[in-house]
Amino acid sequence: MNKFQPLQIDAIKEMVNIGGGHAATSISALIKEPVDMTVPLIEIMEYEELYQQIMSEDKVVYAVTTQVIGNGSGIFLFALPEKSAQEISSMMLPNGIEQTEDLMVSSIKELANILVNSFLNAISQLLDVRLLSSVPNLMIDMFGSIISSLYMAVDQYDDEVLIIKNEFFYSGNQMDAYLYFIPEVGVLEKLFKAIGV
Template identity: 35%
Template structure:
Protein backbone atom coordinates (compact mmCIF):
# COMPACT_ATOMS: atom_id res chain seq x y z
CA UNK A 1 0.00 0.00 0.00
CA UNK A 2 1.34 3.40 -0.96
CA UNK A 3 0.93 5.75 1.97
CA UNK A 4 0.11 8.74 -0.20
CA UNK A 5 -2.99 6.86 -1.36
CA UNK A 6 -4.55 6.54 2.11
CA UNK A 7 -8.15 7.74 2.23
CA UNK A 8 -9.41 10.36 4.67
CA UNK A 9 -11.20 7.59 6.63
CA UNK A 10 -7.98 5.60 6.91
CA UNK A 11 -6.12 8.69 8.12
CA UNK A 12 -8.91 9.34 10.65
CA UNK A 13 -8.54 5.78 11.95
CA UNK A 14 -4.79 6.27 12.43
CA UNK A 15 -5.45 9.54 14.24
CA UNK A 16 -7.94 7.85 16.58
CA UNK A 17 -5.47 5.04 17.20
CA UNK A 18 -2.67 7.46 18.10
CA UNK A 19 -5.05 9.48 20.29
CA UNK A 20 -5.89 6.39 22.36
CA UNK A 21 -2.27 5.23 22.40
CA UNK A 22 -1.03 8.66 23.44
CA UNK A 23 -3.43 8.76 26.37
CA UNK A 24 -2.32 5.31 27.50
CA UNK A 25 1.33 6.32 27.16
CA UNK A 26 0.84 9.40 29.34
CA UNK A 27 -0.74 7.27 32.07
CA UNK A 28 2.03 4.67 31.91
CA UNK A 29 4.80 7.30 31.93
CA UNK A 30 3.18 9.01 34.93
CA UNK A 31 3.23 5.71 36.81
CA UNK A 32 6.84 5.09 35.79
CA UNK A 33 8.19 8.40 37.14
CA UNK A 34 5.53 8.96 39.81
CA UNK A 35 4.64 12.45 38.62
CA UNK A 36 1.86 13.82 36.39
CA UNK A 37 2.69 13.70 32.70
CA UNK A 38 0.39 14.69 29.90
CA UNK A 39 0.57 14.13 26.17
CA UNK A 40 -1.30 16.28 23.71
CA UNK A 41 -3.23 14.50 20.98
CA UNK A 42 -0.48 13.14 18.70
CA UNK A 43 -0.30 14.43 15.14
CA UNK A 44 -0.13 11.91 12.30
CA UNK A 45 1.77 13.04 9.22
CA UNK A 46 2.33 11.64 5.76
CA UNK A 47 5.58 13.11 4.52
CA UNK A 48 7.24 12.62 1.12
CA UNK A 49 10.62 10.98 1.61
CA UNK A 50 12.39 13.78 -0.24
CA UNK A 51 11.16 16.25 2.39
CA UNK A 52 12.33 14.20 5.37
CA UNK A 53 15.71 15.90 5.66
CA UNK A 54 14.35 19.40 5.05
CA UNK A 55 11.19 19.25 7.19
CA UNK A 56 12.30 17.01 10.08
CA UNK A 57 16.07 17.03 10.42
CA UNK A 58 19.19 17.39 8.29
CA UNK A 59 20.61 14.16 6.92
CA UNK A 60 24.03 14.69 8.51
CA UNK A 61 22.64 15.66 11.95
CA UNK A 62 24.07 13.48 14.74
CA UNK A 63 21.18 11.88 16.61
CA UNK A 64 20.31 9.24 19.16
CA UNK A 65 17.78 6.63 18.11
CA UNK A 66 15.79 3.92 19.81
CA UNK A 67 14.41 1.23 17.52
CA UNK A 68 11.84 -1.41 18.40
CA UNK A 69 10.90 -4.17 15.99
CA UNK A 70 7.31 -5.34 16.09
CA UNK A 71 6.57 -8.95 15.18
CA UNK A 72 3.24 -10.71 14.95
CA UNK A 73 0.07 -9.88 13.05
CA UNK A 74 1.20 -6.42 11.88
CA UNK A 75 5.00 -6.36 11.73
CA UNK A 76 7.01 -3.17 11.45
CA UNK A 77 9.61 -1.03 13.17
CA UNK A 78 9.25 1.95 15.49
CA UNK A 79 12.03 4.50 15.34
CA UNK A 80 12.26 7.19 18.05
CA UNK A 81 14.82 9.85 17.17
CA UNK A 82 16.12 12.80 19.19
CA UNK A 83 19.20 15.01 19.23
CA UNK A 84 21.37 14.45 22.30
CA UNK A 85 20.33 17.66 24.05
CA UNK A 86 16.67 16.79 23.46
CA UNK A 87 17.28 13.32 24.93
CA UNK A 88 18.73 14.86 28.08
CA UNK A 89 15.95 17.44 28.28
CA UNK A 90 13.26 14.78 27.81
CA UNK A 91 14.66 12.56 30.56
CA UNK A 92 15.04 15.54 32.89
CA UNK A 93 11.55 16.82 32.11
CA UNK A 94 9.89 13.45 32.69
CA UNK A 95 11.88 12.27 35.71
CA UNK A 96 12.79 15.57 37.35
CA UNK A 97 16.43 14.44 37.54
CA UNK A 98 19.25 16.55 36.09
CA UNK A 99 21.03 14.57 33.37
CA UNK A 100 24.36 15.84 32.04
CA UNK A 101 25.32 13.01 29.69
CA UNK A 102 23.87 9.94 28.04
CA UNK A 103 25.38 7.38 30.36
CA UNK A 104 24.12 3.82 30.76
CA UNK A 105 21.36 4.84 33.18
CA UNK A 106 20.17 7.65 30.90
CA UNK A 107 20.10 5.38 27.86
CA UNK A 108 18.17 2.75 29.81
CA UNK A 109 15.64 5.40 30.86
CA UNK A 110 15.28 6.58 27.27
CA UNK A 111 14.75 3.00 26.09
CA UNK A 112 12.03 2.47 28.68
CA UNK A 113 10.29 5.71 27.70
CA UNK A 114 10.28 4.62 24.06
CA UNK A 115 9.12 1.12 25.00
CA UNK A 116 6.16 2.53 26.94
CA UNK A 117 5.12 4.82 24.09
CA UNK A 118 5.37 2.15 21.40
CA UNK A 119 3.66 -0.49 23.54
CA UNK A 120 0.81 1.92 24.22
CA UNK A 121 0.16 2.37 20.51
CA UNK A 122 0.39 -1.35 19.75
CA UNK A 123 -1.80 -2.30 22.73
CA UNK A 124 -4.44 0.15 21.53
CA UNK A 125 -4.37 -1.47 18.09
CA UNK A 126 -4.43 -4.94 19.66
CA UNK A 127 -7.56 -4.17 21.67
CA UNK A 128 -9.31 -2.50 18.74
CA UNK A 129 -8.68 -5.32 16.26
CA UNK A 130 -7.83 -8.32 18.48
CA UNK A 131 -4.33 -8.62 17.04
CA UNK A 132 -1.23 -10.18 18.60
CA UNK A 133 2.16 -8.48 18.77
CA UNK A 134 5.62 -9.23 20.11
CA UNK A 135 8.09 -6.38 20.50
CA UNK A 136 11.87 -6.61 20.54
CA UNK A 137 14.10 -5.20 23.24
CA UNK A 138 14.65 -1.48 22.49
CA UNK A 139 17.97 -0.95 20.71
CA UNK A 140 20.00 2.25 21.09
CA UNK A 141 22.17 3.72 18.34
CA UNK A 142 23.99 6.98 17.72
CA UNK A 143 24.73 8.03 14.16
CA UNK A 144 23.75 10.54 11.50
CA UNK A 145 19.99 10.90 11.04
CA UNK A 146 20.13 9.83 7.41
CA UNK A 147 22.19 6.72 8.14
CA UNK A 148 20.00 5.51 11.00
CA UNK A 149 16.75 6.16 9.23
CA UNK A 150 17.80 4.72 5.88
CA UNK A 151 19.11 1.52 7.47
CA UNK A 152 15.84 0.96 9.32
CA UNK A 153 13.85 1.85 6.23
CA UNK A 154 15.72 -0.68 4.07
CA UNK A 155 15.54 -3.43 6.70
CA UNK A 156 11.77 -3.08 6.64
CA UNK A 157 11.75 -3.76 2.91
CA UNK A 158 9.89 -0.47 2.62
CA UNK A 159 10.27 1.41 -0.65
CA UNK A 160 7.33 3.82 -0.52
CA UNK A 161 7.78 7.49 -1.34
CA UNK A 162 5.87 8.66 1.75
CA UNK A 163 6.56 8.12 5.46
CA UNK A 164 4.18 7.72 8.40
CA UNK A 165 5.24 9.97 11.27
CA UNK A 166 3.64 10.40 14.70
CA UNK A 167 4.45 13.67 16.47
CA UNK A 168 4.23 13.31 20.25
CA UNK A 169 3.95 16.32 22.56
CA UNK A 170 4.96 15.79 26.20
CA UNK A 171 3.77 18.23 28.85
CA UNK A 172 5.05 18.45 32.44
CA UNK A 173 3.98 21.51 34.41
CA UNK A 174 4.75 24.42 32.08
CA UNK A 175 7.28 22.55 29.94
CA UNK A 176 6.48 21.11 26.54
CA UNK A 177 8.54 19.01 24.15
CA UNK A 178 7.91 17.51 20.74
CA UNK A 179 9.38 14.16 19.70
CA UNK A 180 9.05 12.32 16.41
CA UNK A 181 8.16 8.64 16.32
CA UNK A 182 8.39 6.90 12.96
CA UNK A 183 6.46 3.70 12.31
CA UNK A 184 7.72 1.81 9.29
CA UNK A 185 5.15 -0.88 8.45
CA UNK A 186 6.44 -4.00 6.76
CA UNK A 187 4.91 -5.10 3.48
CA UNK A 188 1.20 -5.87 3.85
CA UNK A 189 0.80 -4.55 7.40
CA UNK A 190 -1.36 -1.53 6.60
CA UNK A 191 -3.48 -3.53 4.17
CA UNK A 192 -4.23 -6.04 6.92
CA UNK A 193 -5.25 -3.35 9.41
CA UNK A 194 -7.58 -1.56 7.03
CA UNK A 195 -9.10 -4.77 5.64
CA UNK A 196 -10.11 -5.77 9.17
CA UNK A 197 -12.08 -2.56 9.63
CA UNK A 198 -13.38 -2.46 6.04
CA UNK A 199 -11.59 0.77 5.17
Protein backbone atom coordinates in the same frame (compact mmCIF):
# COMPACT_ATOMS: atom_id res chain seq x y z
CA MET B 1 2.43 12.30 -1.94
CA ASN B 2 0.86 9.41 -0.03
CA LYS B 3 -2.05 7.43 -1.44
CA PHE B 4 -4.18 7.30 1.71
CA GLN B 5 -7.40 9.20 2.36
CA PRO B 6 -8.12 11.72 5.18
CA LEU B 7 -10.62 9.27 6.73
CA GLN B 8 -7.89 6.63 6.95
CA ILE B 9 -5.48 9.07 8.59
CA ASP B 10 -8.22 10.07 11.07
CA ALA B 11 -8.72 6.40 11.99
CA ILE B 12 -5.00 6.01 12.68
CA LYS B 13 -5.01 9.25 14.70
CA GLU B 14 -7.83 7.93 16.89
CA MET B 15 -5.86 4.76 17.70
CA VAL B 16 -2.70 6.78 18.31
CA ASN B 17 -4.56 9.15 20.66
CA ILE B 18 -5.79 6.16 22.67
CA GLY B 19 -2.25 4.79 22.81
CA GLY B 20 -0.87 8.20 23.73
CA GLY B 21 -3.33 8.49 26.63
CA HIS B 22 -2.23 5.09 27.92
CA ALA B 23 1.43 6.09 27.53
CA ALA B 24 0.96 9.37 29.44
CA THR B 25 -0.79 7.48 32.26
CA SER B 26 2.02 4.90 32.42
CA ILE B 27 4.75 7.55 32.42
CA SER B 28 2.96 9.59 35.11
CA ALA B 29 2.68 6.47 37.30
CA LEU B 30 6.37 5.68 36.75
CA ILE B 31 7.75 9.13 37.63
CA LYS B 32 4.96 9.99 40.10
CA GLU B 33 4.37 13.35 38.41
CA PRO B 34 1.62 14.47 36.00
CA VAL B 35 2.56 14.17 32.34
CA ASP B 36 0.35 15.20 29.42
CA MET B 37 0.94 14.07 25.88
CA THR B 38 -0.68 15.30 22.69
CA VAL B 39 -0.32 14.00 19.13
CA PRO B 40 -0.53 17.07 16.87
CA LEU B 41 0.77 15.36 13.74
CA ILE B 42 -0.13 12.06 12.10
CA GLU B 43 1.06 11.69 8.54
CA ILE B 44 1.99 8.98 6.09
CA MET B 45 4.63 10.04 3.60
CA GLU B 46 7.22 8.68 1.22
CA TYR B 47 10.67 7.85 2.54
CA GLU B 48 12.36 10.71 0.64
CA GLU B 49 9.86 13.30 1.96
CA LEU B 50 11.07 12.80 5.55
CA TYR B 51 14.21 14.89 5.04
CA GLN B 52 12.33 17.71 3.33
CA GLN B 53 9.39 18.03 5.72
CA ILE B 54 10.26 16.44 9.08
CA MET B 55 13.96 16.34 9.89
CA SER B 56 17.15 17.02 7.91
CA GLU B 57 19.23 13.94 7.19
CA ASP B 58 22.37 15.41 8.84
CA LYS B 59 20.59 16.09 12.17
CA VAL B 60 22.20 14.06 14.98
CA VAL B 61 19.54 12.24 17.00
CA TYR B 62 19.11 9.76 19.80
CA ALA B 63 17.16 6.96 18.11
CA VAL B 64 15.51 3.89 19.59
CA THR B 65 14.45 1.09 17.25
CA THR B 66 11.92 -1.59 18.15
CA GLN B 67 10.82 -4.39 15.85
CA VAL B 68 7.14 -5.34 15.74
CA ILE B 69 6.28 -9.00 15.28
CA GLY B 70 2.82 -10.31 14.43
CA ASN B 71 0.01 -9.27 12.11
CA GLY B 72 1.41 -5.77 11.65
CA SER B 73 5.15 -6.33 11.25
CA GLY B 74 7.53 -3.41 10.88
CA ILE B 75 9.95 -1.25 12.82
CA PHE B 76 9.21 1.61 15.21
CA LEU B 77 11.82 4.36 15.36
CA PHE B 78 11.68 6.86 18.24
CA ALA B 79 13.94 9.81 17.38
CA LEU B 80 14.73 13.01 19.24
CA PRO B 81 17.47 15.68 19.12
CA GLU B 82 20.04 15.80 21.93
CA LYS B 83 18.35 18.70 23.76
CA SER B 84 15.01 16.87 23.88
CA ALA B 85 16.82 13.67 24.86
CA GLN B 86 18.35 15.43 27.86
CA GLU B 87 15.02 16.98 28.88
CA ILE B 88 13.11 13.71 28.56
CA SER B 89 15.82 11.84 30.44
CA SER B 90 15.59 14.40 33.28
CA MET B 91 11.82 13.88 33.34
CA MET B 92 12.21 10.10 33.59
CA LEU B 93 14.91 10.07 36.31
CA PRO B 94 14.16 10.62 40.03
CA ASN B 95 15.09 14.00 41.52
CA GLY B 96 18.67 14.17 42.73
CA ILE B 97 19.96 11.45 40.41
CA GLU B 98 22.93 12.53 38.30
CA GLN B 99 22.19 12.25 34.59
CA THR B 100 25.02 10.04 33.32
CA GLU B 101 25.16 8.91 29.69
CA ASP B 102 24.21 5.34 30.69
CA LEU B 103 21.15 6.53 32.66
CA MET B 104 20.17 8.85 29.83
CA VAL B 105 20.26 5.97 27.34
CA SER B 106 18.36 3.68 29.70
CA SER B 107 15.61 6.24 30.41
CA ILE B 108 15.08 7.06 26.71
CA LYS B 109 14.85 3.34 25.87
CA GLU B 110 12.29 2.88 28.64
CA LEU B 111 10.19 5.80 27.38
CA ALA B 112 10.30 4.44 23.82
CA ASN B 113 9.29 1.02 25.12
CA ILE B 114 6.28 2.52 26.94
CA LEU B 115 5.22 4.51 23.87
CA VAL B 116 5.51 1.65 21.39
CA ASN B 117 3.73 -0.87 23.59
CA SER B 118 0.95 1.59 24.45
CA PHE B 119 0.25 2.05 20.74
CA LEU B 120 0.51 -1.68 20.02
CA ASN B 121 -1.87 -2.49 22.89
CA ALA B 122 -4.41 0.04 21.60
CA ILE B 123 -4.28 -1.50 18.12
CA SER B 124 -4.35 -5.06 19.48
CA GLN B 125 -7.42 -4.42 21.62
CA LEU B 126 -9.30 -2.58 18.89
CA LEU B 127 -8.63 -5.13 16.16
CA ASP B 128 -8.22 -8.26 18.29
CA VAL B 129 -4.78 -9.07 16.86
CA ARG B 130 -1.56 -10.17 18.54
CA LEU B 131 1.37 -7.77 18.25
CA LEU B 132 4.69 -8.14 20.07
CA SER B 133 7.69 -5.83 20.30
CA SER B 134 11.38 -6.64 20.51
CA VAL B 135 13.84 -5.29 23.09
CA PRO B 136 14.55 -1.62 22.19
CA ASN B 137 17.96 -0.71 20.78
CA LEU B 138 19.42 2.81 20.98
CA MET B 139 21.88 4.46 18.60
CA ILE B 140 23.21 8.00 18.26
CA ASP B 141 23.84 9.05 14.67
CA MET B 142 22.68 11.30 11.87
CA PHE B 143 18.98 10.87 11.12
CA GLY B 144 19.58 10.05 7.46
CA SER B 145 22.12 7.36 8.31
CA ILE B 146 19.73 5.69 10.73
CA ILE B 147 16.79 5.70 8.30
CA SER B 148 18.96 4.42 5.45
CA SER B 149 20.44 1.62 7.56
CA LEU B 150 16.96 0.43 8.57
CA TYR B 151 15.83 0.26 4.96
CA MET B 152 19.00 -1.51 3.83
CA ALA B 153 18.78 -4.03 6.66
CA VAL B 154 15.20 -4.99 5.77
CA ASP B 155 14.71 -4.18 2.10
CA GLN B 156 11.24 -5.76 1.99
CA TYR B 157 9.81 -2.78 3.94
CA ASP B 158 7.39 -0.36 2.35
CA ASP B 159 8.52 3.07 1.17
CA GLU B 160 5.61 4.64 3.10
CA VAL B 161 6.43 5.79 6.63
CA LEU B 162 3.86 6.57 9.34
CA ILE B 163 4.98 9.64 11.33
CA ILE B 164 3.61 10.42 14.78
CA LYS B 165 4.74 13.65 16.43
CA ASN B 166 4.42 13.44 20.22
CA GLU B 167 4.40 16.56 22.42
CA PHE B 168 5.10 15.93 26.10
CA PHE B 169 4.14 18.52 28.70
CA TYR B 170 5.91 18.15 32.03
CA SER B 171 6.23 20.86 34.71
CA GLY B 172 5.10 23.46 32.19
CA ASN B 173 7.73 22.48 29.63
CA GLN B 174 7.05 21.12 26.15
CA MET B 175 9.30 18.41 24.72
CA ASP B 176 8.92 17.24 21.13
CA ALA B 177 9.72 13.79 19.82
CA TYR B 178 8.91 11.82 16.69
CA LEU B 179 7.81 8.21 16.47
CA TYR B 180 8.11 6.56 13.05
CA PHE B 181 6.62 3.27 11.92
CA ILE B 182 8.32 1.69 8.92
CA PRO B 183 5.91 -1.08 7.85
CA GLU B 184 6.42 -4.23 5.88
CA VAL B 185 4.85 -3.97 2.42
CA GLY B 186 1.05 -3.93 2.61
CA VAL B 187 0.77 -3.64 6.39
CA LEU B 188 -0.89 -0.20 6.37
CA GLU B 189 -3.43 -1.37 3.77
CA LYS B 190 -4.25 -4.41 5.93
CA LEU B 191 -4.66 -2.16 8.97
CA PHE B 192 -7.09 0.15 7.17
CA LYS B 193 -9.06 -2.83 5.87
CA ALA B 194 -9.34 -4.24 9.41
CA ILE B 195 -10.58 -0.86 10.70
CA GLY B 196 -13.10 -0.70 7.87
CA VAL B 197 -11.92 2.50 6.16
